[in-house]
Each structure stands twice: as C-alpha cells, then as structure tokens.
Amino acid sequence: MKMIRKASAVWRGTGRDGSGALSSGSGVLSDTPYSFKTRFEGDPGTNPEELIAAAHAGCFTMALAFGLQRAGFTPDELSTEAAVSLDQDGAGFKISRSALTLRGKVPGLDEAKFLELAHDAEQNCPVSKVLNAEITLDARLEP
Structure with a gap:
C-alpha cells in the first residue's frame, strides 16, 4: 500500500519580514499563518x-x-x-x-x-x- 499526503506553503516577502500560509490536502490546515515571528518569537500561528x-x-x-x-x-x-x-x-x-x-x-x-x-x-x-x-x-x- 502506498499513500501520498500533500500540503502546501505560500510565502510572500523576505525571510524575516515576510509571512506565509500553510494548507493541507485534508483541509485541517487552511491558509494557516506562519512567519519568522511565529517560528522564533512566539507570535500566533504555527511553524x-x-x-x-x-x-x-x-x-x-x-x-x-x-x-x-x-x-x-x-x-x-x-x-x-x-x-x-x-x-x-x-x-x-x-x-x-x-x-x-x-x-x-x-x-x-x-x-x-x-x-x-x-x-x-x-x-x-x-x-x-x-x-x-x-x-x-x-x-x-x-x-
């Protein structure tokens, strides 16, 4: 059995000042925000x-x-x-x-x-x- 699951990321701007959104094929993630601040500074969003x-x-x-x-x-x-x-x-x-x-x-x-x-x-x-x-x-x- 082989399964393929997909997710996608969209990013706009620079690494430090830009931001992005993550989505998953199931819809559990749908344009979920992520950024430098959500990854390194604890702002709301995921990483x-x-x-x-x-x-x-x-x-x-x-x-x-x-x-x-x-x-x-x-x-x-x-x-x-x-x-x-x-x-x-x-x-x-x-x-x-x-x-x-x-x-x-x-x-x-x-x-x-x-x-x-x-x-x-x-x-x-x-x-x-x-x-x-x-x-x-x-x-x-x-x-």
Missing part, C-alpha cells in the same frame, strides 16, 4: 517544528496503540508530547532532536512490557524513521 512535533507525537502514539493491540492490550489512554529542537547549524538551522514524553494507562500491562512496546513504536513509526535527529523517549505506565 514547521510544531507541525513535525504534532506529526511525531501522533504517529508514535498510533504505532504504540497498534503494538498494544497486537500484544492483546487495549489502552485506556496514551498521551504523548513531542518536543522538537531547532538548533543553529552554521549559517542555518537544523532539527536536532525530538523528545517524546509518553504517559499511558493500560489495564493489565506491566511496566517492562509497556516500555518494550513503547521503544518498538519509537523506533518504527514512520515519522521516527524519516527524522534524521536524536529521538528520546520518556515512557511511564500510570495506574
């Missing part, structure tokens, strides 16, 4: 790193849900935050890290098996595979 963080958190969490299902477990809840780091790299920048923080509630599952399945999902979700960055995982099974 590529935030979108990568959302993609990584979503992909990893879904991969873990499938892994739990294959192992015979049904989670009450899996909650993941991805913190993507953008660092200076010479004259430019690079995404150097995606730190996943996972908290899960899975009835009947012990900590060791939870960590095994979480690490497998972290290594094998498609977004983890595409990122050329350090990926860390802090996972905890909660009562």
Whole structure:
C-alpha cells in the first residue's frame, strides 16, 4: 500500500519580514499563518517544528496503540508530547532532536512490557524513521 499526503506553503516577502500560509490536502490546515515571528518569537500561528512535533507525537502514539493491540492490550489512554529542537547549524538551522514524553494507562500491562512496546513504536513509526535527529523517549505506565 502506498499513500501520498500533500500540503502546501505560500510565502510572500523576505525571510524575516515576510509571512506565509500553510494548507493541507485534508483541509485541517487552511491558509494557516506562519512567519519568522511565529517560528522564533512566539507570535500566533504555527511553524514547521510544531507541525513535525504534532506529526511525531501522533504517529508514535498510533504505532504504540497498534503494538498494544497486537500484544492483546487495549489502552485506556496514551498521551504523548513531542518536543522538537531547532538548533543553529552554521549559517542555518537544523532539527536536532525530538523528545517524546509518553504517559499511558493500560489495564493489565506491566511496566517492562509497556516500555518494550513503547521503544518498538519509537523506533518504527514512520515519522521516527524519516527524522534524521536524536529521538528520546520518556515512557511511564500510570495506574
């Protein structure tokens, strides 16, 4: 099976003073604003790193849900935050890290098996595979 998902960006002006909009094929993003200020100064809007963080958190969490299902477990809840780091790299920048923080509630599952399945999902979700960055995982099974 092969899937292709599309998104687009439009930019007007210089890198620092210009602005752009992002749209996705699904319509979830529709002319969503982004700019230097949304990326580096916290203005309202989004930025590529935030979108990568959302993609990584979503992909990893879904991969873990499938892994739990294959192992015979049904989670009450899996909650993941991805913190993507953008660092200076010479004259430019690079995404150097995606730190996943996972908290899960899975009835009947012990900590060791939870960590095994979480690490497998972290290594094998498609977004983890595409990122050329350090990926860390802090996972905890909660009562």
